[in-house]
Amino acid sequence: MNDASGPHANAPALPPPPRSQFALLAQRRFAPFFATQAIGAFNDNVYRQAIIGLLFFLGVSADDKALYANLAPALFIAPYFLFSAIAGQIAEKLDKDRLIRITTAMEIAIMSLAAVGFFMQNLVVLLVALFCTGVQSTLFGPVKYSILPAVLHSRELTGGNGLVEMGTSIAILLGMIAGGLIFEAGGSNGPWIAAAAVVALAVTGHLVSRAIPPVAAGAPELRVQWNPLPESIAILRLAKRQLAVRNAILGVSWFWFVGTVLTAQLPAYAELHLGGDASLYIAALALFSVGTGLGSLVCEKLSARTVEIGLVPLGAIGISAFLLDLYVQRQGLAPLRVESFAAFLQAPDGWHIAFDLVGIGFSAGVFVVPLFALIQSRTPNAEMARVIAGMNIQNAAFIVLAAVLGLGLQRVLGWSIPQLLLALAIANALVTVWIFTIVPEFLMRFLSWVFVRTLYRLRARGIDHIPDEGPALVVCNHVSYMDALILAASIPRPVRFVMYYRIFNIPVMRWIFRTAKAIPIAGVREDRALMERAFDEIDAALADGEVVGIFPEGALTKDGQIAPFKSGVERILARRPVPVIPMALRGMWASMWSRRSNAAKGGRLDRMRVPRRFRAHVEVVADAPMDGASTDAAMLEAQVRALRGDAA
Incomplete structure (x- = not known):
């Protein structure tokens, strides 16, 4: 379904999308990449935790441990500021599969250097290798997310991103656990085990990466500019060019801010407020990570396999709510005293705190996965890697800001960890409101999502x-006042709906329609000027490559049957013969939002029909595009009638 002239023109021909995101794990276009990035994340955290284990193994002083604790994150994050601009250009210029193999080969060399550091028990060598892993991660970052739109259908983006986020969170957690056990279980052989482990994992990741099928470069003709400062400014501007993408990137950076503040407090929180040791900290981190993985995975189901940014406010609300509840649980109470995680769960509020940690992670997954999918779906393929690189620079800045701010509030102002969690909950709510005020599309999609998913059990067929x-004209039968919202919830791309101006002006709904850039239209006898403006706006939208949705009957059905299609659709196609996608709504006549045959004249809704049951089954069916140059209203009407069948 990739348009040869569209922004993802270099994407290869794809097989039909599977019904479940998990089926991607058995397909070569996705599975080797998924495994490669998971192994890389696992190895990074094994390495970092093994260095911490070595510090205790060597019995270094508390000052040296503190030096490492402050220096190591800085060494790892610095390359994102220094080299992201160059990395984005390289990821744009080279074939993506080739670049992944290059970065995994780099990892073998870096981990070989790290092995020398473990053998020699030399922290300087290990820190140099840590800086090099930051460089390697900087190069891998842009291709990690820019490859997905090239190998996945648009309806697979949410599920694919969910799998990647789940794999990353679980790999990080398992890597931390495995790295921590190397010196604890290995004893005097710890340095040798650590050296062998990181090299073996790097070799495994490279071998797996060789199974990734060819994926073409986004912009092979691009000339790489090696001066990082002006190029960093350039890609940051590129990332901010589209308003929705700019604010989606801001949302992703905020996700990293919240995650950094929270995870930085977990060790001390586990000790001071939960009464546990390092094992309880790992358990708390596990709860958060598992929650993030679950939230990431459930996005595909919640979004009905579309890029549903309406989930973003849902995730943001959840983050603040669970953070607030976590603050309340231990505020003003004496610390618990527990010997194990099992004992913690049996303590007062133990299960409640565990539920909050899972809930924060779950909400974070629901929040961030649709943002990644939005960035990928709205960014041209030839700019994708550079936009992701710009996002990585901003993410790094937010991570540093979170670390500095968290430390400052505690050390300078003397805030407790619960107070910091309360401030984070409030800040998250304020930032969320600010983002959604700037881009009302997020809130509009959220309200639409809640409205549709609450009232109906929606099933979509043929949406691919x-x-x-590219431009397309969607035509559909018109059954209820909810038709536009139901179609918008089913179609992965934004749709400019043409609707009768009286429906457009319904209170409350009008804000949603205006935010969605719906096009109001009137009959020639009602308002000829409005009608002409509507046709001009339709043509302009199609010229810009947008999808326009119309209901050619011209009014809601009065008896549940499809009325003859009017000639307006032919006028649209005469000016611009774009592909036409026939669609049909099935099951909506039983809706409380449809009109009875004896409804009042003039199109008003005099009384609502009580639905046969709550959350009635509704179906949206689409068929193959028809040639706009050779299609007329009668042909489209016949096709929509056939799609709807007897299921009014």
């Missing part, structure tokens, strides 16, 4: 016929 890029 909607082209991923």
Whole structure:
């Protein structure tokens, strides 16, 4: 479904999308990449935790441990500021599969250097290798997310990103646990085990990466500019060019801010407020990580396999709510005293705190996965890697800000960890409101999502016929006042709906329609000027490569049957013969938002029909595109009638 002229023109021909995101794990276009990035994340954290284990193994002083604790994160994050701009250009210029193999080969060399550091028990060598892993991660970052739109259908982006985020969170957790056990279980052989482990994992990751199928470069003709400062400014501007993408990137950076503040407090929180040791900290981190993985995975189901940014406010609300509840649980109470995680769960509020940690992670997954999918779906393929690189620079800045701010509030102002959690909950709520005020589309999609998913059990079939890029005209039967919202919830791309101006002006709903850039239209006898403006706006939207949705009957059905299609659709196609996608709504006549045959004249909704049951089953069916140059209203009407069948 990739348009040869669209922003993802270099994407290869793809097989039909599977019904479940988990089926991607058995397909070569996704599985080797998924395994490669998971092994890389696992190895990074094994290495970092093994260095900490070595510090205790060597019995270094508390001052040296503190020096490492402050120096190591800085060494790892610095390359993101220094080299992201160059990395984004390289990821744009080279074939993506080739670049992944290059970065995994780099990892073998870096981990070989790290092995020397473990053998020699030399912290300087280990820190140099840590800086090099930051460089390697900087190069891998842009290709990690820019490869997904090239190998996945648009309807697979949410599920694919969910799998990647789940794999990353679990790999980080397992890597920390495994790295921590190397010196604890290995004893005097710890340095040798650590050296062998990181090299073996690097070799494994490289071998797996060789199974990634060819994926073409986004912009092979691009000339790489090696001066990082002006190029960093350039890619940051590129990332901010589209308003929705800019604010999605801001949302991702805020996700890293919240995650950094929270995870930085977990060790001390586990000790001071939960009464445990390092094992309880790992358990708390595990709860958060598992929650993030679950939230990431559930996004595909919640979004009905579309890029549903309406989930973003849901995740943001959840983050603040669970953070606030976590603050309340231990505020003003004496610390618990427990010997194990099992004992913690049996202590007062133990299960409640565990639920909050899972809830924060779950909400974070629901928050960030649709943002990644939005960035990928709205960014041209030739700019994708550079936009991701710009996002990585901003993410790094937010991570540093979170670390400095968290430390400052505690050390300078004397805030407790619960107070910091309360401030984070409030800040998250304020930032969320600010983002959604700047881009009302996020809030509009959220309200639409809640409205549709609350009232109906929606099933969509044939939606893959909607082209991923380029102009298209969607035509559908008109049954209820909810039709536009239901179609918008089913179609992965933003749709400019043309609707009768009286429906457009319904209170409350009008804000949603205006935010969605719906196009109001009137009959020639009602308002000829409005009608002409509507046709001009439709043509302009199609010229810009947008999807326009119309209901050619011209009014809601009065008896549940499809009325003859009017000639307006032919007028649209005469000016611009774009592909036409016939669609049909099935099951909506039983809706409380449809009109009875004896409804009042003039199109007003005099009384609502009580639905046969709560959350009635509704189906949206689409068929293959029809040629706009050779299609007329009668042909489209016949096709929509056939799609709807007897399921009014």
